[in-house]
Amino acid sequence: MSEDGESRYPISRCSSAGSLNNVTSSANNSDDEDSDLGAGPPPSAAGGAGNNLKDKRREAHTQAEQKRRDSIKKGYDALQELVPMMPSNSESLPPCKLSKATILQKSIDYMQFLQNCKKKQEEELNELQKKAMAMTILKLNYETIVAAHHSQRPGNALRQVSDDMKFQVFRAVMDSLYQTFEPSVITGNFTEISGSVIAWLEEHCKPQILREIMCAVLQQLQQHEAGVQQQEAMEQDGLDLQHQKLGVSKTERYY
Template identity: 50%
Template sequence: EEDGDDKNCIVPYKDRRREAHTQAEQKRRDAIKKGYDSLQSLLPTCQQSDISGYKLSKATVLQKSIDYIQFLLQQKKKEEDERNALRKEVIALRIMQVNYEQMVKAQENQPGLIESRVCDEVKFDVVCILPLFITFNSVSVNNFSELSACIFTWLEEYCKPQKLREMVTSVLQRVYSSRT
């Protein structure tokens, strides 16, 4: 009889264990299904597929998730690059502003400068025919690093004070002679 009692105790224990395992497995499957459903609801590309009425496979949901994460990473990198480029541009513009302010102060502080009023039309004529602006076409403006490198080369080659003075004098003489 004791052997029979032992078997009765063991069988219900095995059944309980099997039932507990089955419940745990069902709980795990439900959690995975809930996870896939949540993931699918977050992805814009999966929501469009829901509208068509077809249920997406788990493999499709995973692949679309990977694709979307890669897209977001590319967007993030692009925005970071753009932000960095804008920061560099701001720094460059601030440097240029400081340089121009220093140039203005230097011009204002030069003794013996005779100020003469030049009408806007003459200024425009000077700018239009100034050969210096033709040379500026050699400056590359594709990106900031190329621009800054080319600007320095261009400045050193074409914007030396003596060259500028000669160029402006020549242009002003032509403007003056064409007006008289």
């Protein structure tokens, strides 16, 4: 070619060594890329694994949130069952599902109601304790008066009523009451029994009637005891008379 042609179309030359180096480096780069692709998952597979992991995390989070909401709902339902409906609310509102705010407000109102009841009961308990203490003091005072009265009259203190005499008094009173109880009480059913017993109590167990029955029983037992003592005295007198006729002294009778 001419110089004009060479200058118009310049041709770059490279050495053989340089061209070999370029070919070798390109070949090495292609091998590295192939090795990298072979070592790790393909781009589409890696993206799918990441999406699966995110889906699993999202599902676990959704399940945990659902469990939390279910627990809260169960707690509100249990609280609604524990807290009773107030009379005013039950009359004005129709039976329907209450909101969480309403359940909480009802719970607060009920707790305040219980606190007021507790405070009132504590006040009543304190009053009863004071009354019990006053009654105990009165009882001790009366016991002191009775003890002083018996100490002034020692003869009456030594005289005690036997259990046999108490039983006789009780039996006589019950026998007297049963004479009016038996014809007055109807035993057909519970209604008749309760009604007839109440009527009998109101009619035949008044304080005045019971007092008259007790006085009559005591008088009868006193007469009976006096008769027994008189009979024993007469028998003793008869024995003494016989001993006197036989010439036996009182001291010789016991030997």
